[in-house]
Amino acid sequence: MDRRLLVEHECRLWSFNLAYSIPKSMIVATLVLLVGCASDEVVEQVERPVDDLYNEALASALAGDTKAAAPQFEEVERQHPYSSLAVQAQIMAAWAFYRENDYPRAVAALQRFIELNPADKRVEYAYYLVALSYYEQIVNVERDAEMTRLALTAFEELQRRFPDGVYGRDALLKIDLARSHLAGKEMAVGRYYLQSGHYGAALRRFETVINDYQTTNQVPEALFRMTEAYLALGLIDEAGRIGSVASYNFPNSIWTERLAEIEANPERELPKGIFTRSMETLTSLFEN
Numbered sequence: 001m002d003r004r005l006l007v008e009h010e011c012r013l014w015s016f017n018l019a020y021s022i023p024k025s026m027i028v029a030t031l032v033l034l035v036g037c038a039s040d041e042v043v044e045q046v047e048r049p050v051d052d053l054y055n056e057a058l059a060s061a062l063a064g065d066t067k068a069a070a071p072q073f074e075e076v077e078r079q080h081p082y083s084s085l086a087v088q089a090q091i092m093a094a095w096a097f098y099r100e101n102d103y104p105r106a107v108a109a110l111q112r113f114i115e116l117n118p119a120d121k122r123v124e125y126a127y128y129l130v131a132l133s134y135y136e137q138i139v140n141v142e143r144d145a146e147m148t149r150l151a152l153t154a155f156e157e158l159q160r161r162f163p164d165g166v167y168g169r170d171a172l173l174k175i176d177l178a179r180s181h182l183a184g185k186e187m188a189v190g191r192y193y194l195q196s197g198h199y200g201a202a203l204r205r206f207e208t209v210i211n212d213y214q215t216t217n218q219v220p221e222a223l224f225r226m227t228e229a230y231l232a233l234g235l236i237d238e239a240g241r242i243g244s245v246a247s248y249n250f251p252n253s254i255w256t257e258r259l260a261e262i263e264a265n266p267e268r269e270l271p272k273g274i275f276t277r278s279m280e281t282l283t284s285l286f287e288n
Contacts, residue, residue: 050080054089061096070096070105087113091122094129103133127158128167135174138181145185152178176215183213183222190225199229220246224255227262 057072073096076089094109110126110133117123131154137147155171155178162168190205202225209222223246230239243259250256 047079050076050083050085053079054085057089057092061092066096066099069093070100070102087117087120090116091126094126098129098133101136103137106130106133124158124162124165124167127154127161128171131155131158131171131174135178138178145182148178148181148185152182179213180216180218183209183216183218186213187218187222187225190222194225194229194232197232199233203229220250220253220255223250224259227259231262 053072053076057069057076060066060069060072070093073089073093076083077086077093080086090109090113094106094113097103097106097109107130110130113120113126114123114130131151134147134151134154138151139147152175155175158165159168159171159175165171186205186209190202190209193199193202193205206222206226206229209216209218210226213219223242226242227239227246230236230242243262246253246256246259
């Protein structure tokens with residue numbers, strides 16, 4: 001099931017269960033108070049019954065008007081902060097913000113819910129929706145990876161707190177996808193440095209992929225690119241060592257096949273001027 005449909009389905013189940021247990025109010029009260037001159041009117045809202053407010057918000061949500069539903073759910077808590085429906089309205093308002101793609105307000109509402117209701121049975125769902133709110137904002141690897149890091153941290157927190165929870169499987173999947181995305185970002189930057197002749201900087205990026213994102217499919221290429229960088233620096237022994245690691249761990253990878261081609265004909269792959277690089281360039285390899 002699509003994750004948005006899953007989220008919507010769960011919220012509707014909660015809301016339907018609550019709605020059927022609440023009697024519909026017969027009265028909607030609005031008081032108009034005239035103050036001062038006849039031309040000046042001040043409209044004062046009278047507190048409405050909690051079931052009226054909640055059912056009105058729920059009707060908007062079920063009709064697909066989550067833009068209207070979000071402030072309506074917030075109004076439930078504002079007018080009746082100690083009602084049992086106030087807690088449900090908090091999570092429903094956050095869900096409505098999420099459905100409207102208003103992720104900053106969704107995250108803020110969810111974090112507030114978690115802080116105020118740490119023992120509530122719906123807190124696992126709140127952690128999940130926080131992570132999804134970050135995940136929905138992930139873009140391609142050429143853009144800033146901050147949202148990917150936030151999503152990864154949020155899903156890892158969800159998995160840590162609820163290892164056997166109902167969202168555990170989806171959390172693990174998205175953790176893998178987020179790590180792969182971050183590894184892809186490192187690879188894109190590393191390739192740029194490699195093509196620009198900044199081999200030390202390129203090596204550091206590829207080493208990050210190998211050390212921090214070992215389970216991603218970016219590792220075989222990272223090893224291949226490290227070999228290229230070491231060869232370009234004239235560090236033949238290091239290139240051979242990395243090539244051996246790649247051949248042992250990824251014998252069937254296309255990148256390992258390309259390494260074999262380099263070994264068979266190394267001169268073809270070496271950039272021009274390889275042995276004329278300055279000691280300063282070689283030293284940059286070992287900079288932090």
